[in-house]
Amino acid sequence: MIALPDVQAAARVIAPHVVRTPLLPFGSGWLKPESLQPIGAFKLRGALNALARVEDPSRGVVAYSSGNHAQAVAYAARLHGVPSAIVMPSNTPEVKVEATRALGAEVFIVGITERVQRAQELVAERGAVLIPPFDHPDVIAGQGTIGLEVLADLPSVETVVVPMSGGGLISGVATAIKSIKPDVRVVGAEPELAGDIAASVRAGELVRWDPVDRARTVADALRDEPSELTWAHISAYVDDVVTVTEEEILGAVAALARQARLVVEPSGAVAVAAQAKLGGGGVAVVSGGNIDPALLVRLLAG
Amino acid sequence: MIALPDVQAAARVIAPHVVRTPLLPFGSGWLKPESLQPIGAFKLRGALNALARVEDPSRGVVAYSSGNHAQAVAYAARLHGVPSAIVMPSNTPEVKVEATRALGAEVFIVGITERVQRAQELVAERGAVLIPPFDHPDVIAGQGTIGLEVLADLPSVETVVVPMSGGGLISGVATAIKSIKPDVRVVGAEPELAGDIAASVRAGELVRWDPVDRARTVADALRDEPSELTWAHISAYVDDVVTVTEEEILGAVAALARQARLVVEPSGAVAVAAQAKLGGGGVAVVSGGNIDPALLVRLLAG
Incomplete structure (x- = not known):
């Protein structure tokens, strides 16, 4: 498993090449808009760190x-x-x-x-x-830099909500946050239709879902499943898991465009939908913005 | 006229309440997305500074x-x-x-x-x-804090493109930038259909356009005209003015949604359209994001 110094080292490596995303006020909580990274998603952090360490x-x-x-x-x-x-x-x-x-x-x-x-x-x-998408310590450490930034910008944060699929993002973020401030609550967010990690947490062990089932959600970047490595981090550090419906996900995409002026893909809005379900407050990681413009049009016109 | 210390004082006053917007890579240049401020526009900076000084x-x-x-x-x-x-x-x-x-x-x-x-x-x-919208030193100083942030984040910047209407934003930004780095080029951007400042710069004196003419542009936040106070700053500090067509403005709104994942109103995209006209490069201030969703739908569907 990775540890805090891995994330801190990653932060130094990737800083010149990523956007230092701000926290944006949103209702009674905050957004961490990783959709504003050059390629439109947090994935750049892990890829940059992994490549730098080859x-x-x-x-x-x-x-x-x-x-x-x-x-x-x-x-x-x-x-x-x-x-x-x-x-x-x-x-x-x-x-x-x-x-x-x-x-x-x-x-x-x-x-x-x-x-x-x-x-x-x-x-x-x-x-x-x-360079694997999530099952690698250097990738996980790179994604964890988001956790360091959240704590630096909002030392009083109580809850951080992070989308989950392969689990690389939440593994890194939870490691960073729990290592520095164990009292901060780290909550994973999943589409109900790809809720295998929620099922695993309830079962207390890694539960596998059929890929065909996981593929039902509109959140197409959240159709993966965790590896042994990411599950180890999730088991150790994640406090709770919230699942959201397809309707809640698409509603969050529309709300983000209208109220936060952000173009966000369904997967990127899952933590925001979960944040609303938790009653607002805390920081939600907006993980990506690469939505099909036709879908955004449909949601804003509807 | 305001001076650099006014802007620096404003920065200290408003810092706890505004989003420290990052520079986002965009083509060969950068965006300063003020559309991400809580109310969706840079105007919060000037209002906060003016109110704090009452x-x-x-x-x-x-x-x-x-x-x-x-x-x-x-x-x-x-x-x-x-x-x-x-x-x-x-x-x-x-x-x-x-x-x-x-x-x-x-x-x-x-x-x-x-x-x-x-x-x-x-x-x-x-x-x-x-609290007037632009014709006030405290409002101008508040808007100028954007210039300080651009120089801090990108010390090597060569050109900064800023939308103009009443002129409060560019007066503040140009004062800050020219006071610190006189070699940085400050370019004003206007809709062709509300190009009264461009006409004034050509004439070497303040030229007045009929409000009915200025109201023709889709960029509804850029239908004002400068005051004596803002014109004095513009005359002193602005290097050049670029005007853009309605088509270029709406094209920039669509490009910002698709490529930068930002929801931007037409007025907020005018400097980006001008940046493209200048061949890209430099920093364009994205001044606001409060677009009618129906217009965004039309632009993304088209």
């Missing part, structure tokens, strides 16, 4: 992702002048493929079930380094 | 505005626990009237031409203090 990155980095992690790794690689290869499933929206290519990545489109294997082949063929 | 605010403050200044004064007054009276013209959208009332202000709806007179009556009747 011993010899000259042969490039590899990632498999259809989402924000793809662009995070491509962006980080370009920044460090190393080649990146991103494996994307064939059902990835063309706009995300193009955005990843525009960041200088070489994109490999494969069948949905072949992602991991193709990525491993690229690693073997090229001597490149794999 | 000798005895116990009898309340008065403002006339249909727009962001109304909410800024109401918000600042509530924060300091003093009553506020806001005079709004009868054509103000109901949603803005409600938002101002929700901040605790007493709202007076009057005929469009009666705003100033009604405000002066309220001042006389109550012994309250008028």
